[in-house]
Amino acid sequence: MRTLKRLSLFLVPYWKTLLISAVLLLGRAGMDLAPPLFQKAIVDQIITRHELTHLGLLIGGLVGVYALQQIIFAGDSFIRHALGEKFILDLRVRLYAYLQRLSLSFFEQTSTGELMSRVTNDVNALENFVTHGSALTAVDLIRLCGGTVILFVLDARLALLVLLPVPILAVSLRYFNTRIRPVYRRVRARLGDINARLQDNLSGIQVIQAFVREERELQRFAAESENYYLARVQGIRYWSTFFPAMRFLASLGTVVVLSVGSIMVLRGMLSLGTLVAFLSYVVSFYEPVNRLTEVDNVFQEAIAAGERILELLDRTPEIEDAPDAIELPPIRGDVVFEHVHFRYGTGEEVLHDVSFRMAPGEVVALVGPSGAGKSSIANLLCRFYDPISGRILVDGHDLRRVKLASLRRQIAVVLQETFLFNTTVRENLLFAKPDATDEELIAAAQAAYAHEFIEALPRGYDTEIGERGVRLSGGQKQRLALARAILANPRILILDEATSSVDAEAEYLIQQALESVLKGRTALVIAHRLSTIRNADKIIALEDGRIIEIGDHRELMQRHGLYSQLYRRQLELAMVEELERDPSMNS
Secondary structure, eight states: OHHHHHHHHTTGGGHHHHHHHHHHHHHHHHHHHSHHHHHHHIIIIIITTTOOTTHHHHHHHHHHHHHHHHHHHHHHHHHHHHHHHHHHHHHHHHHHHHHHHSOHHHHHHSOHHHHHHIIIIIHHHHHHIIIIIHHHHHHHHHHHHHHHHHHHHHOHHHHHHHHTTHHHHHHHHHHHHHHHHHHHHHHHHHHHHHHHHHHHHHHTHHHHHHTTOHHHHHHHHHHHHHHHHHHHHHHHHHHHHHHHHHHHHHHHHHHHHHHHHHHHHHTTSSOHHHHHHHHHHHHHHHHHHHHHHHHHHHHHHHHHHHHHHHHHHTOOOSSOOOTTOBOOOOOOOOEEEEEEEEESTTSOEEEEEEEEEEOTTOEEEEEOSTTSSHHHHHHHHTTSSOOSEEEEEETTEEGGGBOHHHHHTTEEEEOSSOOOOSSBHHHHHHTTOTTOOHHHHHHHHHHTTOHHHHHHSTTGGGOBOOGGGTTSOHHHHHHHHHHHHHHTOOSEEEEESTTTTSOHHHHHHHHHHHHHHTTTSEEEEEOSOGGGGTTOSEEEEEETTEEEEEEOHHHHHHHTSHHHHHHHHHHHHHHHHHHHHOGGGGO
């Protein structure tokens, strides 16, 4: 019930439309109750008395009631469905906006397919609740109350007989709810599993085909689909037996009224017109009762979907602006890490007492074996995560005390795993600066040595590159990502293995470009190819989350420490590879 109340609060912004709908619903319910009164008058005043004087007037009135009934229904139907669509639109946008506020850790723990299911399928499940469930419930409750009053006015004795099955219906409905609600929760969860599996497999279709695992993945998808099917069938089994039983019980009430009423008419205790009208109102009484039990089914689905939606909205972002956060002014790029300790979630600590400074305009390189903590430092600088202790300062401002957007607008990142959107080259570049001119686009592309291959594409900058840039090579994607970062004109530039997928020639060209691009900017460069960071102003060697040594290339090579070992090892591997390609060099 708490979930239903919270979902109902979402409708508060639409109170004006709801008020209009309520008036129409009231009129609709009133029109539904009027026809039996005309039928009673026709039987008692016209048929029984063989008097045709007022027949035309009564028939005209009845036709008018039916016409007005349909006019009200048309207006009510349009308003309710339009409201439902607007409600779903706003809720879906609200959910998406909220998802964008959640921290990276949330997305690392939740599959994309599961989130897609909540934003699409679960939100859609609420549409029936808004457009049909709530409105029909209101109409039926009005008809039920009005019909009950009229039944007692017509004949209190028969009215009491009509009410006999109601307690049984109420108890049965409560029992049904306790059984069906967990079933619908399972249905929503299983549908989320299907979407998660589908999204995962379609994203990894190349791997599936490369390892000839189509049949295995088909079986796994079929298993997920069967789990959803079984959950749905269990729900169908419940309501397909419950609702007919309820309708049968209600029909027994009509049989009792018809039996007792017939005896009363024959004994002169009740007029025939009253019995005819009474039977119509009995139908009007039980029809809402039956429909309320069926609408309850819609409510249970909505509650199951609503719980999953509210579960998302109840998630608190781990990283968000502090109440007193300030707008970060234009920065020079002075970065300081002070005794920073960090872990992902509840895992082991991955950074231990990390302290260093990046002066404005300084290029700092992070080196070390995999898992040393290099990417963690980059993530902390962007404030995708917060340290568990210590602090990070930019131009003297603690990152926890500044607004996220104002920080990230002055930082650009080029990741090792390049992500490009399923749109044109131009749109991907404009993501960094939506108001950039063509001249700025081309200059950024030229700086990243991407302009030449872009021009060679079928439609140049307007070429669609496919999902995640599938129509481009790895090197092309990375150069495009670098151009995007350059276009953002950041004060701090983070390059996380930004040249890992380019060939030697492209890497050389990009390195030449970076020399001019990085001038005046503070840059954090993460690289496994140590030859690419020889000219860095400062090199920080990390191992097991700790800083082992800091210095420039010459200083670290003279110390014969971790950096020197890594560098010499890469040189040896490069020589071995060169010899394998050209054995004549060994002679």
